[in-house]
Amino acid sequence: xxxxxxxxxxxxxxxxxxxAITLIALHMRWGWxxxxxxxxxxxxxxxxxxxxxxxxxxxxxxxxxxLVQVTGPRPLAWLAQGFCxxxxxxxxxxxxxxxxxxxxxxxxxxPGMRQSWLWPYLIESWPYxxxxxxxxxxxxEGEVMRGGFAGVPKGELEAARALGMHPLTILxxxxxxxxxxxxxxxxxxxxxIQLKATPLVATIAAVDTYAVFGRIRQxxxxxxxxxxxxxxIYLVLAGLITLACAALERGWSDDSGSR
Amino acid sequence: MNYRDMSMGELLxxxxxxxxxxxxxxxxxxxxxxxxxxxxxxxxxxxxxxxxxxxxxxxxxxxxxxxTGIRAVxxxxxxxxLYFAVPEALNRVSAMIGLGEVSIGPFASGIAVIAxxxxxxxxxxxxxxxxxxxxxxxxxxxxxxxxxxxxFRRITLPAMLPGALPGLSNLWLIATKDTALLAVVGFTELTxxxxxxxxATKHHLLFxxxxxxxxxxxxxxxxxFFKALERRATRGMPHG
Amino acid sequence: MKRVLTATLTTLCLASVAQxxxxxxxxxTEPYPPFATPDAGGELHGWEVDITRAICEAAGLECELVTxxxxxxxxxxxxxxxxxxxxxxSITDKRRETIAFSDKYYQTPAALAVAKGTxxxxxxEGLAGKSLGVQSASIHQAxxxxxxxxxxxxxxxxxxxxxxxxxxxxxxATLADRLIIEQFLESREGQLCCEMKxxxxxxxxxxxxxxxxxxxxxxxxxRERLNAAIAEVRADGTYDEITARYFDFDIYGEPxx
Numbered sequence: 231x232x233x234x235x236x237x238x239x240x241x242x243x244x245x246x247x248x249x250a251i252t253l254i255a256l257h258m259r260w261g262w263x264x265x266x267x268x269x270x271x272x273x274x275x276x277x278x279x280x281x282x283x284x285x286x287x288x289x290x291x292x293x294x295x296x297l298v299q300v301t302g303p304r305p306l307a308w309l310a311q312g313f314c315x316x317x318x319x320x321x322x323x324x325x326x327x328x329x330x331x332x333x334x335x336x337x338x339x340x341p342g343m344r345q346s347w348l349w350p351y352l353i354e355s356w357p358y359x360x361x362x363x364x365x366x367x368x369x370x371e372g373e374v375m376r377g378g379f380a381g382v383p384k385g386e387l388e389a390a391r392a393l394g395m396h397p398l399t400i401l402x403x404x405x406x407x408x409x410x411x412x413x414x415x416x417x418x419x420x421x422x423i424q425l426k427a428t429p430l431v432a433t434i435a436a437v438d439t440y441a442v443f444g445r446i447r448q449x450x451x452x453x454x455x456x457x458x459x460x461x462x463i464y465l466v467l468a469g470l471i472t473l474a475c476a477a478l479e480r481g482w483s484d485d486s487g488s489r
Numbered sequence: 490m491n492y493r494d495m496s497m498g499e500l501l502x503x504x505x506x507x508x509x510x511x512x513x514x515x516x517x518x519x520x521x522x523x524x525x526x527x528x529x530x531x532x533x534x535x536x537x538x539x540x541x542x543x544x545x546x547x548x549x550x551x552x553x554x555x556x557t558g559i560r561a562v563x564x565x566x567x568x569x570x571l572y573f574a575v576p577e578a579l580n581r582v583s584a585m586i587g588l589g590e591v592s593i594g595p596f597a598s599g600i601a602v603i604a605x606x607x608x609x610x611x612x613x614x615x616x617x618x619x620x621x622x623x624x625x626x627x628x629x630x631x632x633x634x635x636x637x638x639x640x641f642r643r644i645t646l647p648a649m650l651p652g653a654l655p656g657l658s659n660l661w662l663i664a665t666k667d668t669a670l671l672a673v674v675g676f677t678e679l680t681x682x683x684x685x686x687x688x689a690t691k692h693h694l695l696f697x698x699x700x701x702x703x704x705x706x707x708x709x710x711x712x713x714f715f716k717a718l719e720r721r722a723t724r725g726m727p728h729g
Numbered sequence: 730m731k732r733v734l735t736a737t738l739t740t741l742c743l744a745s746v747a748q749x750x751x752x753x754x755x756x757x758t759e760p761y762p763p764f765a766t767p768d769a770g771g772e773l774h775g776w777e778v779d780i781t782r783a784i785c786e787a788a789g790l791e792c793e794l795v796t797x798x799x800x801x802x803x804x805x806x807x808x809x810x811x812x813x814x815x816x817x818x819s820i821t822d823k824r825r826e827t828i829a830f831s832d833k834y835y836q837t838p839a840a841l842a843v844a845k846g847t848x849x850x851x852x853x854e855g856l857a858g859k860s861l862g863v864q865s866a867s868i869h870q871a872x873x874x875x876x877x878x879x880x881x882x883x884x885x886x887x888x889x890x891x892x893x894x895x896x897x898x899x900x901x902a903t904l905a906d907r908l909i910i911e912q913f914l915e916s917r918e919g920q921l922c923c924e925m926k927x928x929x930x931x932x933x934x935x936x937x938x939x940x941x942x943x944x945x946x947x948x949x950x951x952r953e954r955l956n957a958a959i960a961e962v963r964a965d966g967t968y969d970e971i972t973a974r975y976f977d978f979d980i981y982g983e984p985x986x
Contacts, residue, residue, distance in 0.1 A: 239547045318662070319708035320701045321669030324680050328697040331684075331890075334897035335693035338922065344898060353860070353899040355883070426563040433673060435883045435890070440565060441865075445884070448866030451803040451827050454578075457570050461562045468561030580808065673886075688889055691918055 258455045266446050273442035274463070276356075280428050280438065281467075284360055285421055288367025293406070295368060296375025310372065317369025323430050326362040330355065330434040359431035367424055374416055378409035414482060418475035422468050439463060500692060501699060508686035508696065515682030516703050522596065522671065522678065523664040526603025530664070531657070533604060534611020541616050552612065559609035564670050568602045599671045599678075603664055610663070614656035618649040650722045658715035662708050669704075679703060752790045752951070754781060755811035757799040763908075763975050764817050776975040780834060781815045783967050788958035803828060806943055812951065813944055819868045819937030829946045831955040833939025836982030839869055840907040841926040842895060842914060849902070851929045856880040859901035862891035869904045871935040888913075896922045904929070908980075939982055 236244075263270075298310045317325070333352075337343050343352070351357045382405055390400045429440030443460040450456070501509040537556070540548045559567070575598075626648060630640040672681035683700035687693040756765050756773055764777040773794055785792035792813075797805045802818075805811045806828055820830045841851050849855045857879035863870040865884040873882055883900065885891040891903045896918045903910075913919045942955055962968045963981070972980060 237546060240550060243547070243550055315709075316705065319705040321666040321680060321704060323669045323672060324683070324697060324701055324704065327680075327684060328694070328701065331687065331893060332694040332697050334894065334899060335687075335691060337897045337899075422561060426561075426565075429563045429565045430670075433886060435862075435885050435894070437884065440563070441884070445866050449823065451807075451824075453804050454574050457566065457574055461566050461570065464563055464566060465558065465561050580810070584809075688893070 254458065258458075259452060260455065262446060262450050262452070262455075266442070269442045269445070270439070273437055273439040276437060277425075277428050277439040277467075280356075280359060280363060280431065281421075281425050284363035285367055285424050287360075287364045288371055288424075291364065291368035292371035292375045295372030296377075296379050296409070297401075299372070299376045300379040314369050314372050314376075317366055318373065322362065322366050322427055323433065325366065326358065326430055326434055329362050330358040333358075355431070355434045355436045358434055359436045363424065363427060363431070366427065367420070370423070371413075371420060374413050374420065375409065378413040379405065381412050382408045411482060414475075414479050417478075418472055421471045421475065425464065425467055425471060495690075497695065500690060500695060508682075508690065509699075511682050511686060512679065512696070512699060512703065515677055515679035515700075516707075518596075518676075519665065519668040519678040519680075520707070522599045522603060522668045522676075523661075525600040526668075527607055527661055527664045529600065529604035530607025530611050530660070533608025534615050537608060537612030538615035538619055541612065542619060556609045556612050559606055564602065564606055564667055565673060567606065568598075568670055568673070571598050571602045571605075596676075599668065599676055602671075603667055606667065607660055607664055610660055611657070614653055614660065615649065618653035618656070619645060621652045622648045647722075651719070654715065654719045654722055658711070658719075661711055661715070665704065665707055665711070750791060752785070752792050752813060753811045754785070754792045754794050754813045754815050755802055755805055756794060756796050757802060757816040761817060765815075776971065776980075777815060777817060779971045779974070780962070780968065783962050783971060784834070784955065784958045787961045787967070788954040790954065790958075803943065806945060809945075812948075813942050813955070815942055817940050818943045820939055820941045821868060821871075821937040822934065823871075824943070827946075828943045829948065829952060830941040830943060831952055832959050833941045833982070834959050835980045836939030837980055838907050838931065838982075839872060839904060839929050839936055840910045841902050841904050841929060842892070842910045842919075842923050843902045843926045844895065844898070844922055845924050847901065847926075849926060851926050853877055853879065856902065860899070862894055862900040862903040864888045864891060864905065867905075868936050869906075872929070872932060873904055875935050876930070876932065892919070898922075902926065 295310045295314065298306045299314075302310070337352070343349060386404060386408065387400060390404050395403070428438055431438055432441035432444060439460065443456045446456045447453075499507055501507055501512075503510040503513070537552055540552050544552070622645065626644055627640060630644045635643065668678050669680040671678050672684065677685070679700050683696045687696040690696070756778070761775075761777075763775055765773055765775040773796070778794070781794070782792070795811060797811065799816065802811075802814050802816055803824075806814055814828075818824070818830075820833060824830070841849075843849055849859065853876060856877040858881075860881040860883060861873055861877060862883045862885055863873050865886060867888075870882070870884060873880065883891070883894070885894070888903070888905050888909055891900065891905070892913045894900045895903050907925075910925060914923060914925060944951055944955070968981070969979070
């Protein structure tokens with residue numbers, strides 16, 4: 231990559247980009263960055279934590295959701311399919327509000343609630359954010375996993391069965407790894423979509439990156455600067471996800487190749 | 490207004506004090522914005538795909554920046570940028586050249602955001618579909634003396650449609666759901682209408698669920714429609 | 730459209746906006762009863778609208794009322810799209826870095842709403858360890874950060890959402906303008922769940938020095954005219970007469986020092 235010479239037009243484009251960034255850096259006001267550095271870092275942390283935990287949990291949920299649709303008993307398959315349709319057919323913002331404000335409006339009428347061990351969690355906003363984002367990721371990824379499981383060549387599974395492998399062993403050693411391998415290329419896009427979904431939690435009083443920049447915007451009355459920086463932060467995060475996914479895909483295929 | 494003692498039917502009634510009419514108005518607004526944004530996005534996608542496939546190197550690089558950038562930045566951030574920053578920038582420019590104020594209403598901004606996001610995804614979907622057309626078909630059209638416009642209309646478009654339809658139907662569903670984000674900037678589409686109804690009546694579960702059912706209906710009906718369209722487009726193809 | 734065009738051209742040609750014949754006064758689009766709410770036809774009503782009209786008349790200004798989203802008001806002012814902000818904007822030093830203010834024309838205290846039967850003082854110690862809901866980027870958020878550092882602060886997009894969470898039991902208290910709190914407590918949910926916990930200790934630095942008109946920095950002529958007009962309507966009884974239509978007490982607050 232580094233050896234390849236850059237074509238002249240690309241040099242020009244890069245020069246224009248550098249010039250634009252320099253102008254932005256010099257001519258806009260960035261003094262507020264000092265005051266809000268800690269707040270931005272805190273928000274960034276919540277965004278990252280939400281992204282990583284909800285995608286991991288969602289992926290774990292997606293495996294049974296996909297598997298059941300391919301091989302499970304009818305009622306279970308219908309249930310899983312209905313769940314995926316429900317999640318994919320309604321906006322995430324609505325799901326988040328339904329969980330947070332919808333459930334919340336019931337609390338005053340359930341007198342036992344406040345004494346239960348769950349109450350300390352129910353009054354926070356992050357459990358709702360976590361639940362909504364996890365369910366959403368599971369709904370979308372469950373559909374992808376279904377395709378992944380269904381796409382594994384029948385012959386491989388039959389061969390394993392002919393060797394007398396236990397069905398669970400087949401799932402663990404052959405079916406699941408092969409399905410995950412087929413699904414990996416789509417993971418990059420799904421993770422970026424999940425990253426782009428995290429700002430919605432700002433609407434239920436969780437303070438993520440988006441919420442912090444919303445506060446900055448309202449407190450400093452600047453229009454462009456905070457928005458541009460926020461867009462840049464999400465761009466960089468999306469870039470990092472792409473790099474991580476590329477590394478993961480390489481690692482996974484090396485791994486299964488050496489076995 | 491005492492909403493506490495009203496039955497579910499009364500709350501969802503179409504005429505005030507019921508909020509059913511407000512929800513349907515919101516749905517109609519959502520569909521208008523989604524439809525406008527989707528169609529405009531298709532035009533952008535078509536132009537983008539053409540540019541990526543047969544444009545010069547500069548155009549290709551710029552388009553790559555557009556599709557990667559738009560697809561990486563959260564829609565919510567893009568909406569804010571278009572809602573607040575772009576109108577002000579436009580006004581500054583137009584004031585500089587003495588044209589007066591340009592006012593971009595929430596409706597136009599909403600359509601613009603959806604179109605920009607849809608355009609980025611549609612570019613990729615259409616590029617993939619066009620590239621899947623055997624080169625020879627287009628070359629044959631050229632050698633028969635068809636003009637580029639005619640080639641596009643008679644050969645490229647019908648040949649790419651089966652490949653593009655699944656992606657495009659998915660994009661339409663994304664468009665309808667993305668309109669919900671406009672709620673955050675105070676645009677009274679379906680989600681915000683439901684939120685307002687919930688806030689006024691304190692029946693949060695009822696109205697948010699009602700909105701969910703409406704969205705679900707839209708997505709189910711759209712699915713049926715696109716399935717039928719796909720069947721039509723793939724008529725006579727080996728793997729219908 | 731044409732009038733907007735001429736207005737813009739006029740402002741462009743004449744360097745000083747105070748010289749322009751029409752003064753554009755910006756209100757927030759979001760309803761803020763009982764101060765300014767648009768009706769179905771887009772016409773503004775409320776105490777602040779009436780008082781602004783009276784002040785314009787006293788100042789001999791020809792005012793045109795326009796609405797912009799709350800977020801967009803200060804950018805609109807600095808961007809020359811409006812000349813005056815009349816949107817219950819609190820006078821704070823932070824905002825003074827960007828814009829200038831007239832003298833105050835009303836001032837209401839902040840108050841806490843808490844769940845019924847809560848034993849709590851509206852002090853730093855009283856709120857230690859409690860969860861407190863405020864509207865994001867409001868003066869009340871600034872106040873809570875400065876005065877209740879041991880409270881867990883939760884920021885909401887609107888005060889209505891904070892009130893909703895107080896009702897749901899997720900918050901121990903919300904801090905807001907006293908008039909807004911009173912309105913919530915009069916609702917059915919408010920009556921069920923919550924009560925007012927007196928006014929909080931006054932602090933001009935965060936709570937501001939009252940509500941004033943926002944104007945561009947350096948627009949001194951306009952500021953002087955507005956200040957004189959505010960003093961005039963206060964003195965000649967117009968202010969009290971308008972206030973009596975909406976409130977049963979004087980909302981001007983402490984006289985200026």
